[in-house]
Amino acid sequence: LKAAGAVGEVVGLGRTQASLAAAQQRGVIDRIASDWADALHDADLVFLAMPVGQVASVLVSMAPYLSSTTVITDGGSTKVDVALAARQALGAQCAQFVPGHPIAGAEKSGVAAARADLFYQKRVVLTPLAENTEAHIALVEHVWQACGAEVSRLDAEDHDRVFAAVSHLPHFLAFALVHEFAQRADSAQLFGFAAGGFRDFTRIASSHPEMWRDICLANRSALLVELDAYMVELMRARVLLAGADAEGLQAMFDTARTRRDAWLDGLTPPGE
Ligand SMILES: NC(=O)C1=CN([C@@H]2O[C@H](COP(=O)(O)OP(=O)(O)OC[C@H]3O[C@@H](n4cnc5c(N)ncnc54)[C@H](O)[C@@H]3O)[C@@H](O)[C@H]2O)C=CC1
Numbered sequence: 001l002k003a004a005g006a007v008g009e010v011v012g013l014g015r016t017q018a019s020l021a022a023a024q025q026r027g028v029i030d031r032i033a034s035d036w037a038d039a040l041h042d043a044d045l046v047f048l049a050m051p052v053g054q055v056a057s058v059l060v061s062m063a064p065y066l067s068s069t070t071v072i073t074d075g076g077s078t079k080v081d082v083a084l085a086a087r088q089a090l091g092a093q094c095a096q097f098v099p100g101h102p103i104a105g106a107e108k109s110g111v112a113a114a115r116a117d118l119f120y121q122k123r124v125v126l127t128p129l130a131e132n133t134e135a136h137i138a139l140v141e142h143v144w145q146a147c148g149a150e151v152s153r154l155d156a157e158d159h160d161r162v163f164a165a166v167s168h169l170p171h172f173l174a175f176a177l178v179h180e181f182a183q184r185a186d187s188a189q190l191f192g193f194a195a196g197g198f199r200d201f202t203r204i205a206s207s208h209p210e211m212w213r214d215i216c217l218a219n220r221s222a223l224l225v226e227l228d229a230y231m232v233e234l235m236r237a238r239v240l241l242a243g244a245d246a247e248g249l250q251a252m253f254d255t256a257r258t259r260r261d262a263w264l265d266g267l268t269p270p271g272e
């Protein structure tokens with residue numbers, strides 16, 4: 001928003017002074033707040049950007065200082081839990097909280113990984129609460145659009161089901177695969193010969209462990225459904241392999257490649 005000239009003063013509040021000082025030094029924030037009262041004074045919009053397991057306690061801490069004119073949003077990767085936390089912590093003021101999720105990021109974390117163009121031509125999903133007014137939703141939509149993002153809306157349950165499949169499952173699998181190799185006696189040899197395919201498949205296992213612990217736990221039931229479906233597919237694939245079913249394996253690989261290529265072809269940046 002600062003790069004787009006779409007914001008006045010950006011005030012940061014966080015856990016560690018060192019991160020806040022680094023954010024200020026990089027120009028990500030203009031000023032470090034001393035506490036919630038200071039941070040929320042005259043604030044138009046609050047963006048919460050912490051692991052989803054922290055959102056409930058953060059909302060409880062800020063609630064006493066929240067005026068009726070401040071809008072809150074978040075960037076958490078799961079939405080059913082965040083909506084519940086907002087209702088419990090804010091009561092009727094949850095009408096001022098518009099949950100959101102930018103579908104952009106990387107395996108990197110911390111303020112050093114910040115990039116002004118991170119959300120440019122990327123999707124952002126808002127999962128508005130029934131209590132939100134259209135004006136509050138429009139404000140949040142507008143700030144994401146100012147960052148170059150394409151905004152869409154989903155129910156929180158649909159959001160969590162979709163992202164359990166296309167984001168949470170792949171991260172879970174990547175962590176599990178690297179973990180399994182790391183436990184082996186021949187681990188050094190395996191990693192010594194691992195190359196591009198392994199790097200592509202496992203890049204996201206370099207993601208932040210606390211963040212992903214919270215996502216997996218928050219979306220546990222939807223993730224378990226996806227994990228079970230994948231395990232069934234793996235068993236099907238195992239049957240093909242064990243039976244040396246060349247035709248069956250090739251048909252599976254063909255379908256997967258065709259579908260992935262079509263997805264990549266359809267991945268034109270928003271607005272083009
Ligand atoms: N990294 C990614 O690619 C994406 C992350 N998200 C979501 O965005 C949120 C933030 O993730 P990142 O910015 O990547 O993480 P990050 O690790 O870069 O930043 C999280 C920050 O939250 C702070 N924090 C933790 N607990 C806190 C608390 N109780 N009070 C105040 N600050 C606290 C940490 O000290 C850290 O500075 C998470 O909910 C994550 O699920 C969403 C889309 C993409």
Ligand SMILES: O=C(O)C(=O)Cc1ccc(O)cc1
Pocket residue numbers: 076077102103104105106107167204
């Ligand atoms: O590293 C990647 O490619 C990601 O998939 C980043 C990411 C992580 C969490 C999200 O909720 C959305 C995007």
